[in-house]
Amino acid sequence: MQELSKKKRRGSAPDAPNARRDAMRKLAVGALAAGAALRAHARTTPDTASIAPLEVEPWTLAPGASLLSPPYGVPSSFEADVFRRSARAPAMPGSGSSMTPLADLSGTLTPNGLVYERHHAGVPAIDPERHRLAIHGLVREPRIFSMDDLLRLPSESRVYFLECSGNTGTEWNGPSGLPVQLTHGLLSCCEWTGVRLSTLLDEVGVDPSAQWVLAEGADGAALTRTLPLERIVERALVAYAQNGERLRAENGYPVRLIVPGFEGNTNIKWLRRLKLVRGPEMTREETSKYTGLLPDGRARQFVFEMDAKSVITRPSAGHRLTARGYYAISGYAWSGRGRIRSVDVSTDGGKTWRPARLTSAVHDRALTRFEADWQWDGAPANLQSRAIDETGYVQPTHDALVAARGVNSQYHYNGIQNWHVEATGEVRNA
């Protein structure tokens, strides 16, 4: 192994056809030099010519664990530190939030066990046989649906992100020092399956005077929001499944509203009631809460769409670069107004930008994965990303956002995030 490293160091340039290959050679040198040399071992694989034989590890020498242990699988024990965490203790029992470990994830989807939580009165244990959804108000024929009724109706399956409008509120006053799980982790992305809201509205016959819809949850908070029908009816789902299986209890089992691109709070969990109304009902969650206080004392109300945003997850605060050389900078981009058009990355704190690759499917109102090549030369650096969505909107800097909104808005923070890389390789939120 040491020999390989030396050889590669000497011969890194001449036969490399392009810069990335060069870059990756350097990665290889760094990583191999940093790692422990493989120990000598009597049992080796005979046909690995030209490189040190691979060690035959104990797990190759005996049968492994049996099937179906357990029948509903769990993560590897080597991934035991990947779980949801809270930034602070809940204000009261049942309240609070827990956050998705974004730095440990790849791709675009969030496994159901890691989807962020935000509850106002805890997680109800709802019996799906007893649960009912009423649709009433300004309709020709009000209706009550059982879960069996909903499951027999036409359905649709789409990938959408969910983001709490309070996500990244930690950064209004500048860098919080927190890692990405605790700054951006009120963010998840799932394939949701359910009945289109429009299908259900066809069932009850909406009166033309109905312009908004009130949605109410069956939890102890009976959380309630009103939503403008015209802006949501094309996409909203009354969803009973996420990532292929039925909703998790903490995500709204047995049924919830999905309002693609709108702030998480409007995606009412444990959905119990939809009432067609003329205008907003001015519920608690759209008056005293979920409004943004501006510097002049006015408040922004009914700000539904989550603006385009992105964040680098690897490397990010808490990581340490162990060697100079090549890194694929990787992160998420998303927009509540449509598809991500492009993502730019800077390694000099926003002085210069270059386009990232989009390395996943690009769905409407879904997390999109981006990557950019980076050669770390060992000097301090500042890693940033900015998202541009299909409307042309460009994710703002922290300073531009604060100039427009002040620092008391609390919700809808979408400023460009900076991760500072020290000469030691430590990465900090600074």
Next chain:
Amino acid sequence: MQELSKKKRRGSAPDAPNARRDAMRKLAVGALAAGAALRAHARTTPDTASIAPLEVEPWTLAPGASLLSPPYGVPSSFEADVFRRSARAPAMPGSGSSMTPLADLSGTLTPNGLVYERHHAGVPAIDPERHRLAIHGLVREPRIFSMDDLLRLPSESRVYFLECSGNTGTEWNGPSGLPVQLTHGLLSCCEWTGVRLSTLLDEVGVDPSAQWVLAEGADGAALTRTLPLERIVERALVAYAQNGERLRAENGYPVRLIVPGFEGNTNIKWLRRLKLVRGPEMTREETSKYTGLLPDGRARQFVFEMDAKSVITRPSAGHRLTARGYYAISGYAWSGRGRIRSVDVSTDGGKTWRPARLTSAVHDRALTRFEADWQWDGAPANLQSRAIDETGYVQPTHDALVAARGVNSQYHYNGIQNWHVEATGEVRNA
């Protein structure tokens, strides 16, 4: 509730603008009539005009469970019967398979805890810090990669199905009587993230004489296959994540090969070694196993792509239709050769066919969800689906498949599946 049913029965036709609305009205009547009437309850919601007030259930009257219990979430206790099952006891410890509960799933993705398993020597517990991947053979510069090396390289995230080539082998001799979990459950679909095989091959520099690649697992079976480079290099991934998180142990942790569209067995788990070679190495798993015995005594060998296939999952064997009226027939379609172009559904055992809706994203070599409207009139019926892929290939009937391959092929069964609906509403694999 009874009043609503009566009213709807009387007034079902005049104001319905189209057939589906009519159909769904009938659904509603059937389901509500079949369900128990809501019990009277003192605490009601005052503003549900024109329908019986919704009962206020106990879960609305008190705070629910706290956040983060557990920090890595699990399914609702009401979904406790949704788990992987085996069709038969394993032939030896560590061997065997467990199957995905397709009838209980929605959309296109399989949650990681329900992804099917097929092991030849059990599930190894591999320490990712110690695991190595060697790439050698006909290459300019052999290399050994640690997991850290792989994680620093450019990655890609794509949704692909995985299907064991033995899936649905139960049906060669006609209907087995089994439910869909045990006939088609060696089938799953995930978003996979990893390094493109082509990126790694660029690293080592492939000799032009290398036409195939041998892949070896680090499990006790050291499972080994050889694959034709030209047919896989465009899409194959050396994957370390599924559905956003690191691979599950039973699905190859810490790293596996993903060969989109190829039989599951070639997607080597616990990947330890890739050796570039001139031609197939004739390993055990491509000579004595994973070959298809034809009626004339010859065997089909190196049949990699899984042919286009589909199956209705709801309703399917073991379900019971509780009322006449509207049902959305729902299922999966997929092809190892590309995208699904269309799916047809028959309710009369294949005499007549009509097009289904594709109700999810349609990805290359991924599960696609289809749905078709159906009015059950209470008479016996035979539900079937057939997939057509972008190459124009049409899923064959059981009889056409058997005429071409006989009944001893064991692998690659993709005949049209029939679910027989009795007049009682019972659905059987007959």
